[in-house]
Amino acid sequence: MTDILPGDPRYAALVEGYNHRFTGRPDHVRQVRTTAEVAAAVREAVDSGRRVAVRSGGHCFEDFFANPEIQMLIDLAPMSAVSYDAHRRAIMVEAGITLGALYPILYDTWGVTIPGGTCFEVGVGGHITGGGYGHLSRRDGLVVDHLYAVEVVVVDESGTVDVVVATREPDDPHHELWWATAGGGGGSFGVVTRFWLRSPGVDSDDPSRLLPTAPRRIRRCDVLWSWDGMTEDALTRLIANYCGWLERHSAVDAPETQLWSNLIVMHRSAGIVALTAVIDDAVEGAARMLDDQLAAIGDGTGLTPRSVDRNVVDWMASWMPSYSWPSDPKGRYKNKAGYLRRGYTDKQLATIFRYLADPEYANPAAGIVLTAFGGQVNAVPSGATAAAQRDSVVKASYSAGAWQSPDDDAVNTAWVRAFYRDVYAESGGVPVSGDVSDGSYISYPDVDLADPEWNTSGVPWHTLYFKDNYPRLQRVKRRYDPRDIFRHGLSVRLPD
Numbered sequence: 001m002t003d004i005l006p007g008d009p010r011y012a013a014l015v016e017g018y019n020h021r022f023t024g025r026p027d028h029v030r031q032v033r034t035t036a037e038v039a040a041a042v043r044e045a046v047d048s049g050r051r052v053a054v055r056s057g058g059h060c061f062e063d064f065f066a067n068p069e070i071q072m073l074i075d076l077a078p079m080s081a082v083s084y085d086a087h088r089r090a091i092m093v094e095a096g097i098t099l100g101a102l103y104p105i106l107y108d109t110w111g112v113t114i115p116g117g118t119c120f121e122v123g124v125g126g127h128i129t130g131g132g133y134g135h136l137s138r139r140d141g142l143v144v145d146h147l148y149a150v151e152v153v154v155v156d157e158s159g160t161v162d163v164v165v166a167t168r169e170p171d172d173p174h175h176e177l178w179w180a181t182a183g184g185g186g187g188s189f190g191v192v193t194r195f196w197l198r199s200p201g202v203d204s205d206d207p208s209r210l211l212p213t214a215p216r217r218i219r220r221c222d223v224l225w226s227w228d229g230m231t232e233d234a235l236t237r238l239i240a241n242y243c244g245w246l247e248r249h250s251a252v253d254a255p256e257t258q259l260w261s262n263l264i265v266m267h268r269s270a271g272i273v274a275l276t277a278v279i280d281d282a283v284e285g286a287a288r289m290l291d292d293q294l295a296a297i298g299d300g301t302g303l304t305p306r307s308v309d310r311n312v313v314d315w316m317a318s319w320m321p322s323y324s325w326p327s328d329p330k331g332r333y334k335n336k337a338g339y340l341r342r343g344y345t346d347k348q349l350a351t352i353f354r355y356l357a358d359p360e361y362a363n364p365a366a367g368i369v370l371t372a373f374g375g376q377v378n379a380v381p382s383g384a385t386a387a388a389q390r391d392s393v394v395k396a397s398y399s400a401g402a403w404q405s406p407d408d409d410a411v412n413t414a415w416v417r418a419f420y421r422d423v424y425a426e427s428g429g430v431p432v433s434g435d436v437s438d439g440s441y442i443s444y445p446d447v448d449l450a451d452p453e454w455n456t457s458g459v460p461w462h463t464l465y466f467k468d469n470y471p472r473l474q475r476v477k478r479r480y481d482p483r484d485i486f487r488h489g490l491s492v493r494l495p496d
C-alpha cells in the first residue's frame with residue numbers, strides 16, 4: 001500500500017485520466033496491491049466521512065474518478081495478476097490490469113482471448129463492468145458474456161466493509177451483484193477487485209478451453225477515401241451502404257459476423273474517411289467476405305479510394321498493437337455515442353454531412369466512428385446481464401478529439417453537442433430507443449444525457465443506458481451500496 005500525496009511527482013498523472021478536461025484533487029491517492037488493502041482503504045474513507053472513488057486504467061470519458069469532490073482515490077493499477085483458478089475452473093484477472101497487459105498473457109499462456117476493446121491502456125476494472133466489446137464481439141459477444149464471477153468490496157448500511165464473491169450461478173446468494181457488475185457500469189456498487197472469466201456452457205478444467213480461441217493470423221483491409229471533391233451524395237451513400245451491409249449481415253448465425261469493421265468519418269479538416277475491416281484468416285472465404293463488404297460500401301458512390309491495403313498479419317504481434325486505439329496525443333475530449341439497430345435516416349445522414357463538412361469548424365481529430373456490432377452480442381437476452389442493448393448492428397461514437405488548450409473547450413464541446421442534438425433531433429436530441437436507435441453505451445458515458453438542456457426527450461438518462469434493467473440495478477444498489485458511497489454523474493441511483 002502506498003499513499004501518493006500532492007507534490008509527489010506521480011500525483012498529477014494519477015488524478016488526471018485519459019481525458020485531460022478533468023482533474024481531481026484528492027487528499028491522497030492510495031495505491032493498493034491486495035483486496036485486503038482495498039477493503040482497508042474503503043473502511044478508512046467511510047470512517048472518516050471522505051468521498052472515495054476508484055480508478056483502474058483511468059480511461060473514463062467523464063470525470064467519474066477525476067472529480068474535485070473526491071477526497072480519496074484508490075488506484076488499482078498495481079493489482080494486475082492473472083492466473084488459472086482450478087477451484088472455480090476460471091481464469092482470474094485482477095481488476096487493475098490494462099487490456100494491453102492482459103491480452104498477451106491470455107494468448108501466450110493459454111491461446112485464448114476475450115472480445116474486449118483495442119485500446120491497450122484501458123483498465124479491466126472500468127472496461128468489464130461497462131460490458132466491454134471489441135473486434136471479436138460479433139464472433140464472441142461482449143466480455144461480460146464470459147464473466148463467471150466477481151469479487152467486490154462493498155459497504156453496508158451500518159458502514160461495515162465486506163468482501164463479496166458473486167457468481168453467475170443462479171442459486172448464488174450474491175447472483176444479483178454479479179448480474180449488475182456485468183454491464184451496469186463501474187463506480188456504482190463497490191470496488192471490483194477480481195474477475196473470473198469462463199465462457200458459458202464450458203465444462204472443462206483445461207484453461208485453454210475456457211475462453212474463445214484467439215486468432216493466429218488476421219486478414220485486414222484498410223481503405224482511405226479523400227475528402228477532396230467529396231459530395232454530400234457520395235458521403236451519405238457511403239455511410240448508408242456501410243450501415244446497410246451491417247444490417248444485412250449481423251444476424252446471430254450469419255457467416256459475416258466473423259468480420260468486424262470500423263468506418264471512421266473524420267471532419268473535412270482531417271481530409272480522410274477510413275475503413276478498417278478484419279477477419280480471422282482461418283475463416284473460410286475470409287478474403288471474399290472482405291472484398292464483398294468493400295464493394296457493397298462503395299456501390300453507387302462514384303468514389304475511388306485513395307488507397308486500399310490488404311494484408312495478412314500475425315494477430316497478437318502485429319494487428320493488436322497496430323490497432324491499439326489512440327491514447328496519444330493525450331488531450332481534452334468530448335465524446336458521445338448511440339446504438340443503431342439499422343442505418344441512419346436520410347435526414348440524419350444530411351445532418352451528419354452538414355457537421356462533418358462544416359467550414360466554420362476545424363478539428364482534424366473530430367468525427368464519427370461507426371463500429372460493427374451485433375452477431376453473438378445479440379444472442380444474449382437483454383435482461384441476462386445488465387448490458388441491455390442486444391439487437392443493434394452498429395455502435396456510433398461522435399467525438400471532438402484531442403485538443404490541448406482549455407481555451408478550445410467551448411468551440412469543440414459546442415460542435416459535438418450540437419452535432420449530436422441535431423442527429424437525434426426527432427427524438428429530443430438523444431438516441432431514444434426506436435426503429436433506428438437504441439440508447440447508448442455506459443462505457444461511453446456522456447453526462448449531457450442527464451441534462452435537460454441536451455436531453456429534451458422526456459426519456460431519462462438511465463433508460464437510455466440501461467433500458468428495462470434499471471429498476472433491477474437500483475435494487476442491487478440498495479442492497480450493496482445503501483449509503484451511496486460509490487457514486488458519480490451517471491451512477492445507479494438509490495430507489496426512492
Ligand SMILES: Cc1cc2nc3c(=O)[nH]c(=O)nc-3n(C[C@H](O)[C@H](O)[C@H](O)COP(=O)(O)OP(=O)(O)OC[C@H]3O[C@@H](n4cnc5c(N)ncnc54)[C@H](O)[C@@H]3O)c2cc1C
Nearest residue numbers: 056057058059060064117119123125126127133186187192
Ligand atoms: C481511447 C479509448 C478507447 C476505448 N475503446 C473501447 C473499446 O474498444 N471497447 C469498449 O468496450 N470500450 C472502450 N473504451 C471505453 C472504456 O471501456 C471505458 O472508458 C472504461 O470505463 C475504461 O476503464 P478504465 O478502468 O480504464 O477507466 P477508469 O477511468 O479507471 O474507470 C472508469 C469508471 O469505472 C470505475 N471503475 C474503475 N475500476 C473499477 C473497479 N475496479 N471497480 C469498480 N469500478 C471501477 C471508475 O470509478 C469510473 O467510474 C475506450 C475508451 C477510450 C478512452
